[in-house]
Amino acid sequence: MQNIIIGQYVPGQSFIHKLDPRAKLLTAFLFVIIVFLANNWITYALFGAFTLLAIFVSKLPLRYIYNGLKPILLVIILTFLLHVFLTKEGPLLLDWGFLKVYEGGVEQGIFISLRLLFLIMITSLLTLTTTPIDITVGIETLLGPMKKIGLPVHEFALMMSIALRFIPTLLEETEKIMKAQSARGAQFSSGPMKERLKSIVPLLVPLFVSAFKRAEDLAMAMEARGYRGGEGRTSIRLLKWSGKDTTLFVILLLLCVSLLLLRS
Amino acid sequence: MDITIKDLEHSYSKGTPFERKALSNINLSIPSGTFQTIIGHTGSGKSTLIQHLNGLLKPTQGSIEIGDFKIQAGVKEKRLKALRKHVGIVFQYPEHQLFEETIEKDILFGPLNFGVPEDEAKKRAAKLIQQVGLDESYLSRSPFDLSGGQMRRVAIAGVLAMKPSILILDEPTAGLDPRGRREIMDLFYRLHQEEGLTTILVTHSMEDAARFSDDILIMEKGGIALQGKPETIFSNPHSLKKLSLDVPETVQFIHRLEERFNKNLPHSVFTLEAAVDAALSVLQKGEDS
Numbered sequence: 001m002q003n004i005i006i007g008q009y010v011p012g013q014s015f016i017h018k019l020d021p022r023a024k025l026l027t028a029f030l031f032v033i034i035v036f037l038a039n040n041w042i043t044y045a046l047f048g049a050f051t052l053l054a055i056f057v058s059k060l061p062l063r064y065i066y067n068g069l070k071p072i073l074l075v076i077i078l079t080f081l082l083h084v085f086l087t088k089e090g091p092l093l094l095d096w097g098f099l100k101v102y103e104g105g106v107e108q109g110i111f112i113s114l115r116l117l118f119l120i121m122i123t124s125l126l127t128l129t130t131t132p133i134d135i136t137v138g139i140e141t142l143l144g145p146m147k148k149i150g151l152p153v154h155e156f157a158l159m160m161s162i163a164l165r166f167i168p169t170l171l172e173e174t175e176k177i178m179k180a181q182s183a184r185g186a187q188f189s190s191g192p193m194k195e196r197l198k199s200i201v202p203l204l205v206p207l208f209v210s211a212f213k214r215a216e217d218l219a220m221a222m223e224a225r226g227y228r229g230g231e232g233r234t235s236i237r238l239l240k241w242s243g244k245d246t247t248l249f250v251i252l253l254l255l256c257v258s259l260l261l262l263r264s
Numbered sequence: 265m266d267i268t269i270k271d272l273e274h275s276y277s278k279g280t281p282f283e284r285k286a287l288s289n290i291n292l293s294i295p296s297g298t299f300q301t302i303i304g305h306t307g308s309g310k311s312t313l314i315q316h317l318n319g320l321l322k323p324t325q326g327s328i329e330i331g332d333f334k335i336q337a338g339v340k341e342k343r344l345k346a347l348r349k350h351v352g353i354v355f356q357y358p359e360h361q362l363f364e365e366t367i368e369k370d371i372l373f374g375p376l377n378f379g380v381p382e383d384e385a386k387k388r389a390a391k392l393i394q395q396v397g398l399d400e401s402y403l404s405r406s407p408f409d410l411s412g413g414q415m416r417r418v419a420i421a422g423v424l425a426m427k428p429s430i431l432i433l434d435e436p437t438a439g440l441d442p443r444g445r446r447e448i449m450d451l452f453y454r455l456h457q458e459e460g461l462t463t464i465l466v467t468h469s470m471e472d473a474a475r476f477s478d479d480i481l482i483m484e485k486g487g488i489a490l491q492g493k494p495e496t497i498f499s500n501p502h503s504l505k506k507l508s509l510d511v512p513e514t515v516q517f518i519h520r521l522e523e524r525f526n527k528n529l530p531h532s533v534f535t536l537e538a539a540v541d542a543a544l545s546v547l548q549k550g551e552d553s
């Protein structure tokens with residue numbers, strides 16, 4: 001439970017921490033698109049270098065990121081194996097009768113797994129170095145123009161910030177209830193599968209009850225303080241685009257250009 | 265079952281940037297049948313400590329022995345469920361653990377998990393619901409229609425129904441009205457005596473600590489600051505003041521009497537009746553001379 005790093009924010013003073021959330025959001029978005037441009041060893045290496053550089057600059061402890069990736073590693077390994085066994089291209093490497101491994105399969109497997117790994121690392125880096133509030137403000141300003149065509153941007157941002165705000169609370173709550181029920185003999189992490197499945201109800205019911213209660217309390221508190229939606233509302237946080245952010249985009253541009261030149 | 269804690273240390277989120285040491289250097293032994301109270305400011309590590317006693321938290325250093333169960337840093341204990349049968353915990357705000365359709369089913373959850381036969385468990389539920397101050401007609405009602413205080417009582421019944429030999433209470437009366445508080449504490453104390461339980465009570469109430477404890481442990485910043493019998497702990501208000509804690513009101517009253525009449529009085533006065541007696545004795549002696 002404590003290992004999950006998705007949605008966690010680690011405070012810090014690094015270059016990446018200090019970037020404008022809009023810049024980081026746009027970068028992550030662009031990254032997700034251009035990572036599909038990579039199609040040979042050089043271009044994948046380029047992305048690898050970019051990702052590692054980003055992690056290095058963020059000064060986050062490597063062990064922490066590694067621990068956080070562990071749960072996702074399984075998915076990546078599965079993807080790798082699927083490609084290795086199902087792609088039939090290039091010279092045959094191994095032949096166990098019913099299982100045949102081709103060179104193209106291994107290459108595909110490695111590429112796709114790397115792509116997944118890069119995507120997860122860069123998006124994790126975004127949330128690890130940006131407070132949930134900043135992410136929301138960033139999204140709200142980026143999507144701001146959409147208000148003109150009637151999209152409920154403010155409401156969406158509010159929903160998102162509330163959701164982000166309550167993820168840690170819910171995790172904490174889950175842990176508490178699990179402890180209380182374990183003390184009454186429920187089994188969550190050991191024992192036969194049947195026992196574990198039976199323990200889901202004693203966990204979920206109290207969790208839902210308290211989540212609904214929290215939602216009600218929050219709605220009431222907001223109303224009591226005069227919240228009336230997005231119209232004419234100003235933000236206490238003003239985002240500032242600085243030289244750092246421009247630097248980031250120059251780097252991204254260079255990355256794009258070299259990609260286009262190097263891909264086969 | 266005796267409890268022995270050796271060099272216990274616990275850090276939350278070990279190995280992440282959020283690592284936080286919550287306990288260090290805890291050495292403590294609680295003989296079977298003791299009423300042990302734990303006092304300390306908020307955040308001093310009380311809840312963290314008691315969760316080690318049935319393996320909900322694992323020590324990051326040191327060991328805990330409970331009867332012949334042993335929990336050690338870095339060693340996986342396989343008999344946790346067996347241990348938990350003996351150690352009941354009433355958590356802070358236990359009303360959040362209710363989940364069944366009826367109160368009876370919720371009380372039965374613990375005992376059935378630990379293999380108590382259903383008719384025996386039902387008997388316990390019927391008896392306990394009255395002991396916690398609700399009547400039997402409640403058994404078929406939904407726990408979610410109750411008031412907060414009533415829910416608390418049901419949750420407590422659910423833990424007592426497991427018949428643990430070690431009962432751990434984490435601020436069981438926080439948020440109850442004064443009468444409810446007294447009733448619940450009296451119930452715990454009666455069970456402690458009748459069933460020969462080992463009781464560990466976490467509380468902020470000096471009065472409860474003084475009245476019920478055989479031994480008081482005062483925690484500060486994850487360590488043990490003071491330990492001793494109530495008489496010893498409360499006869500020295502200065503060391504308590506240093507920890508920004510108070511002595512019980514009855515003891516404060518005795519100290520005031522002593523100052524006012526310039527007399528030495530016994531300090532182990534922990535009930536209202538005893539305080540009245542002490543005051544009367546001073547006043548009567550005053551009239552005699």
Ligand SMILES: Nc1ncnc2c1ncn2[C@@H]1O[C@H](COP(=O)(O)OP(=O)(O)OP(=O)(O)O)[C@@H](O)[C@H]1O
Nearest residue numbers: 276277284286304305306307308309310311312313
């Ligand atoms: N699940 C957790 N994750 C991380 N840190 C925690 C967790 N639970 C407690 N802590 C930290 O450990 C320390 C001790 O907490 P603990 O809950 O044991 O205090 P307590 O003495 O029970 O306080 P209270 O009187 O408020 O119940 C605190 O500093 C707290 O912030």
Ligand SMILES: [Mg+2]
Nearest residue numbers: 310311356434
């Ligand atoms: Mg506590």
